[in-house]
Amino acid sequence: MTSRGSGKDGRRPLTKLAQAGRKPEWTSMPDQPGGIVNPPIWRASTILYEDVAHLRKAAGASTHERLFYGRKGTPTAWSLADALTEMEPGAEGTMLFPSGVAAIACALMAVLKPGDQLLMVDSAYDPTRNFCEQMLRPLGIETVYYDPTIGADIADLVTSDTRAIFLESPGSLTFEVQDIPAITALARERGIVTLLDNTWATPLFFPALSHGVDVSILACTKYIVGHSDVMMGSITATPALLPAIRRSAYLFGQMTSPDDAWLASRGLRTLGVRLLQHQDSALTVANWLADQADVARVLHPALPSCPGHDLWRRDFTGSSGLFSFVLKGGDEQARAALIDGLTHFGIGYSWGGFESLALPVDPARHRTATQWAAEGPVVRLNIGLEDPADLIADLDQGLARFRAVRG
Numbered sequence: 106m107t108s109r110g111s112g113k114d115g116r117r118p119l120t121k122l123a124q125a126g127r128k129p130e131w132t133s134m135p136d137q138p139g140g141i142v143n144p145p146i147w148r149a150s151t152i153l154y155e156d157v158a159h160l161r162k163a164a165g166a167s168t169h170e171r172l173f174y175g176r177k178g179t180p181t182a183w184s185l186a187d188a189l190t191e192m193e194p195g196a197e198g199t200m201l202f203p204s205g206v207a208a209i210a211c212a213l214m215a216v217l218k219p220g221d222q223l224l225m226v227d228s229a230y231d232p233t234r235n236f237c238e239q240m241l242r243p244l245g246i247e248t249v250y251y252d253p254t255i256g257a258d259i260a261d262l263v264t265s266d267t268r269a270i271f272l273e274s275p276g277s278l279t280f281e282v283q284d285i286p287a288i289t290a291l292a293r294e295r296g297i298v299t300l301l302d303n304t305w306a307t308p309l310f311f312p313a314l315s316h317g318v319d320v321s322i323l324a325c326t327k328y329i330v331g332h333s334d335v336m337m338g339s340i341t342a343t344p345a346l347l348p349a350i351r352r353s354a355y356l357f358g359q360m361t362s363p364d365d366a367w368l369a370s371r372g373l374r375t376l377g378v379r380l381l382q383h384q385d386s387a388l389t390v391a392n393w394l395a396d397q398a399d400v401a402r403v404l405h406p407a408l409p410s411c412p413g414h415d416l417w418r419r420d421f422t423g424s425s426g427l428f429s430f431v432l433k434g435g436d437e438q439a440r441a442a443l444i445d446g447l448t449h450f451g452i453g454y455s456w457g458g459f460e461s462l463a464l465p466v467d468p469a470r471h472r473t474a475t476q477w478a479a480e481g482p483v484v485r486l487n488i489g490l491e492d493p494a495d496l497i498a499d500l501d502q503g504l505a506r507f508r509a510v511r512g
């Protein structure tokens with residue numbers, strides 16, 4: 106990862122993480138070059154103008170990275186947005202949202218209109234599906250779900266109404282890796298917009314636009330923030346798509362608070378070291394789990410047992426800290442016995458923070474185009490920054506509790 110991906114300007118991704126978004130006009134005084142390291146928190150609703158002429162002029166000009174009114178942001182948010190854009194070669198810009206779901210909703214509303222058809226991956230994050238069913242369908246936008254392993258055969262589902270293809274790779278809960286280059290190549294040919302939920306890999310392990318994706322969406326809540334204390338989403342897009350995304354974001358009044366943007370920028374600076382450690386520790390735990398008699402399968406893109414593992418090896422430069430495993434037999438009660446007694450794993454939603462989490466998940470509930478058949482219940486783990494030996498000892502005892510209830 107560290108040796109690949111040097112951009113046009115010659116800087117590699119880890120260097121960009123340290124430098125991006127720190128414009129001198131946001132960190133120094135006009136008569137004092139140098140200045141502070143991080144852009145400060147600029148809190149604002151009202152922006153004052155020196156006279157009516159200046160106010161009129163501001164209203165008629167572009168508000169991009171210009172102080173205009175608090176809703177259009179201040180340098181704190183612009184700095185974070187610029188940094189996320191720099192991490193995505195080929196991107197024109199980034200818009201920030203109060204949550205990952207808000208970013209997904211805005212991206213879909215920006216590209217779709219009544220009568221359009223959307224192709225949605227069957228392993229999508231559950232709230233993404235809910236938005237399609239409960240918001241898009243009543244507006245006359247049809248969603249057709251497709252098998253995450255479909256690859257170039259997605260051509261068979263395309264009709265004259267197909268306007269967009271939504272991808273999420275690896276998939277939520279089950280981690281199938283999609284053939285993104287095959288799908289984006291076909292979409293480009295047919296004039297179809299591609300959107301990717303890139304939360305798991307982040308641009309560090311998968312620069313999405315370089316692989317032909319038009320719109321890359323992150324739940325910054327997860328790895329960008331990294332400390333389980335801020336909700337945020339982002340959309341980074343190509344020059345062709347950014348104007349529609351920006352327009353929708355403004356029309357919906359979407360923005361983030363400067364305090365949250367500042368915390369997210371702080372998280373971004375250490376994304377590189379955190380992700381490399383999440384990767385290492387998660388692989389240690391996943392490989393250990395794969396050897397346990399009570400584990401049927403480990404669903405981790407870097408393990409050969411994961412559908413699409415070869416695609417992950419071809420396209421991604423790393424793996425992060427979130428994966429699932431399938432238990433051998435047992436029921437809801439046996440799975441709860443495993444999870445309830447864990448001392449180093451919290452039980453809760455979300456992921457991407459420094460602390461480990463264990464979650465019971467039921468993929469069959471969230472599918473319509475494919476069937477989820479498994480040897481037993483599924484547990485999803487967020488591997489945090491604790492010592493993996495402690496996590497393994499904890500899981501070892503958990504599997505003993507599982508066995509005792511399963512019989």
Ligand SMILES: *Cc1c(COP(=O)(O)O)cnc(C)c1O
Pocket residue numbers: 204205206207230277302304305324325326327336337338455
């Ligand atoms: C958590 C998550 C989201 C939504 O992010 P929020 O900030 O919680 O709204 C979107 N996609 C994926 C894959 C996620 O895991």
